[in-house]
Amino acid sequence: MATRMIDGNIEVDNTGYSLHDLVSKGYGTLRFQPFTIDATTTINTGTIPITTTGRPVFAFCTGDLNPTDTAWVRIIIYRDGVQLRGQTVQGYATSCHNPFSLSVLDYPSEGHHEYSVSFIRGSGTSVFGSGTESQAIFSIFEI
Amino acid sequence: MGKIKINGNVCVGNADAFLLKNIANRPYGTVKFVAFTIDSTNTSQEGAITLTTSGRPVYLICTGDLNPGTGTDWAAVSLYRDGTFLKQILVQGAASSRNNPFAATYLDNVAAGTHVYKVYITQGSGTCVFGEDGCQEAPTFSAWEI
Numbered sequence: 468m469a470t471r472m473i474d475g476n477i478e479v480d481n482t483g484y485s486l487h488d489l490v491s492k493g494y495g496t497l498r499f500q501p502f503t504i505d506a507t508t509t510i511n512t513g514t515i516p517i518t519t520t521g522r523p524v525f526a527f528c529t530g531d532l533n534p535t536d537t538a539w540v541r542i543i544i545y546r547d548g549v550q551l552r553g554q555t556v557q558g559y560a561t562s563c564h565n566p567f568s569l570s571v572l573d574y575p576s577e578g579h580h581e582y583s584v585s586f587i588r589g590s591g592t593s594v595f596g597s598g599t600e601s602q603a604i605f606s607i608f609e610i
Numbered sequence: 611m612g613k614i615k616i617n618g619n620v621c622v623g624n625a626d627a628f629l630l631k632n633i634a635n636r637p638y639g640t641v642k643f644v645a646f647t648i649d650s651t652n653t654s655q656e657g658a659i660t661l662t663t664s665g666r667p668v669y670l671i672c673t674g675d676l677n678p679g680t681g682t683d684w685a686a687v688s689l690y691r692d693g694t695f696l697k698q699i700l701v702q703g704a705a706s707s708r709n710n711p712f713a714a715t716y717l718d719n720v721a722a723g724t725h726v727y728k729v730y731i732t733q734g735s736g737t738c739v740f741g742e743d744g745c746q747e748a749p750t751f752s753a754w755e756i
Contacts, residue, residue, distance in 0.1 A: 485634075486630075488634070489630075489633060489634060523638055523640075523754070525752065525754075527671075527673075529713075537708065539709065541743065541747075543746075550746055551746075552642070552746060552747070552750055553743060553746050553747040554673070554674065554675045554709075554711055554747060555675050555677065555709040555711075555742055555743060555747060556675065556709060556711055557707070557708045557709040557710075558708070559704035559705050559708040560704075563704075565710065565711070566711065567675070567711035568673045568711055568712070568713035569673055569711070570671055570673040570713070570750060570752065571640075571642075571750050571752075572638065572639075572640040572750070572752035572754070610636070610638055610754045610756075
């Protein structure tokens with residue numbers, strides 16, 4: 468089999484679809500260390516930088532809230548400081564875990580962006596990550 | 611400058627150009643609902659996304675949270691393609707105002723063409739608020755060809 472090296476990008480047709488862009492779509496993921504939202508720590512934020520080629524970005528955050536009684540938290544996803552979408556997660560009894568899944572398909576312009584997710588206390592004490600295997604996950608990727 | 615290592619044949623002609631175009635332009639769509647309430651008066655809410663696909667599967671995801679109004683209220687979240695049922699989940703509150711998040715997902719293996727994907731959020735019982743904190747907290751429905 469012959470091997471041929473091409474130095475540079477291949478672009479096909481007048482509009483220039485770039486192989487480089489197709490194989491270089493941005494992505495990132497953040498596995499939170501276990502944390503607690505309570506009267507002392509009222510917010511926890513994680514951020515992922517990404518450089519995009521112009522395609523939409525899917526952002527999603529999953530995990531579970533372990534409440535004390537009916538504690539609740541608001542989870543919000545931001546892009547470059549602008550709120551994209553939020554969700555409220557509330558327990559109904561102590562230690563009755565409530566899973567969550569928050570997602571948004573975002574259409575940013577090509578370039579560098581920072582996506583973040585914040586866990587903001589509503590009331591009570593909420594534990595995220597009761598062990599090393601149930602932490603909250605925040606992931607983003609260009610589709 | 612980057613490098614591409616080719617082991618075999620590469621054909622770059624009109625047909626392949628269209629293929630690359632399809633890859634680069636795989637369709638997508640999203641519905642960001644405004645806040646709404648499902649109850650005995652308004653029993654269903656729907657969102658639709660139209661995609662013209664090249665033959666690759668389509669991923670669907672609808673997420674949000676249900677805020678039950680009166681107790682153990684519940685709703686169904688159902689995904690359809692061209693009127694054909696694909697997937698349903700049921701979301702129920704444990705008690706009044708105990709917000710319960712949900713995620714309905716499906717990977718649809720569908721032939722190339724134009725397809726209409728819909729999500730229906732329908733009443734099971736009681737009063738269910740989607741977007742307690744306003745429209746930024748209402749459900750989202752997204753679909754794209756992978």
